[in-house]
Amino acid sequence: MSLNVDRAGMAFTFKGGMLPMTVMELASADPEQIREQLSGKLSQSPAFFQHTPVVLSVEKLDEPHLALERICAVCRTHKLLPVAVRGGSDPVKQSAWALGLGWFPPSDGARSRALEEVPPIEPVREAEPAAATPTASGGRIYRGTVRSGQQISAPEGDLVVVGAVNAGAEVLAAGSIHVYGALRGRALAGIHGDTLAGIFCRELRAELLSVAGTYKRMEDIDPHLLGSSVQVTLSDAQLGITALD
Numbered sequence: 191m192s193l194n195v196d197r198a199g200m201a202f203t204f205k206g207g208m209l210p211m212t213v214m215e216l217a218s219a220d221p222e223q224i225r226e227q228l229s230g231k232l233s234q235s236p237a238f239f240q241h242t243p244v245v246l247s248v249e250k251l252d253e254p255h256l257a258l259e260r261i262c263a264v265c266r267t268h269k270l271l272p273v274a275v276r277g278g279s280d281p282v283k284q285s286a287w288a289l290g291l292g293w294f295p296p297s298d299g300a301r302s303r304a305l306e307e308v309p310p311i312e313p314v315r316e317a318e319p320a321a322a323t324p325t326a327s328g329g330r331i332y333r334g335t336v337r338s339g340q341q342i343s344a345p346e347g348d349l350v351v352v353g354a355v356n357a358g359a360e361v362l363a364a365g366s367i368h369v370y371g372a373l374r375g376r377a378l379a380g381i382h383g384d385t386l387a388g389i390f391c392r393e394l395r396a397e398l399l400s401v402a403g404t405y406k407r408m409e410d411i412d413p414h415l416l417g418s419s420v421q422v423t424l425s426d427a428q429l430g431i432t433a434l435d
Contacts, residue, residue: 212358213276214265215247221260228268244270249277249296258285329365336361336375345381357397366390376400380424389422390434404429 218224244265248256262272274292275282286293329347336342336351338358343349349363354371361367362378365387369377372393380387380402387401394416399406401424408416411431419434 212242212244213247214244214270214272215250216261217250219248219251219253219256219261221257221264224261225264225267228264228270232268241269241271243273245274245276245294246272247276247297248282251278253278253282256282256285258282259289262289262291329363332361335371338375343381354393357395363387377422378405379422385424387424390420392419394418394420394431399429399431401429406431 216224246258246261246265256278258275265272272291274294275286276294277296278286278293283293328344329349330342330344331350331352332342333352335353336355336359338356341360341362342351343362344364345362346364348365349361349367351361351367351369351371353369355361355369355373355375355377357374359375360378361369361375362381364382365379365384367377367379367387367389369389369391371391372395373389373391374395374397376398377389377391377396378398378400379389380400383402385402389399389401394411395408396411397408399411399422401422404424404427406429415431415433420431421434422429422431424430
């Protein structure tokens with residue numbers, strides 16, 4: 191009896207991977223309080239709320255019987271897709287599984303970073319000058335790497351990043367965004383509806399690009415443009431990406 195398997199006939203294979211994932215760290219278990227804050231965030235950064243998968247971190251909550259189903263419903267109403275829960279008691283774990291969600295054990299906190307509000311307070315690091323400098327036009331210049339979990343914004347003008355934007359980071363601007371390095375995270379230009387805004391970077395590896403609410407994810411970008419210097423502009427309600435070289 192032959193045990194050979196025709197790989198062409200296999201329905202699936204398992205592969206390890208490290209996908210970018212946003213962690214929504216809950217400081218309140220009140221679904222209405224969460225709803226109110228999400229509504230405010232949606233008005234500031236609409237392109238982020240486009241069926242973005244999130245992990246609900248409940249590590250800071252002391253709630254053995256969390257209203258997890260209602261919290262997930264609030265998230266979905268605001269176009270966020272809960273895919274897993276991190277932390278919590280055994281009843282929380284059982285609730286997550288009953289709702290078809292994954293469950294992760296609590297993190298050690300060493301690698302997690304808080305996602306800043308919009309407009310954010312810039313992180314201050316010892317022995318370094320202030321990383322962000324306002325410009326005369328109301329824009330902002332950020333010198334350094336925007337690290338995973340950080341959110342840097344220019345709510346009144348253009349944002350210039352003299353450095354890279356890491357995966358898991360987010361940059362936003364009322365005007366255009368200029369990244370003098372690799373853009374691996376999310377970039378949202380024209381957040382107040384400026385259709386003339388654009389995104390310019392030296393190396394395109396972005397998870398998400400958006401101009402005035404019109405967006406593209408990495409899987410929608412022409413693979414030939416990845417790694418290139420590009421400009422991203424909006425024309426006829428379509429996001430266009432062209433090489434600068």
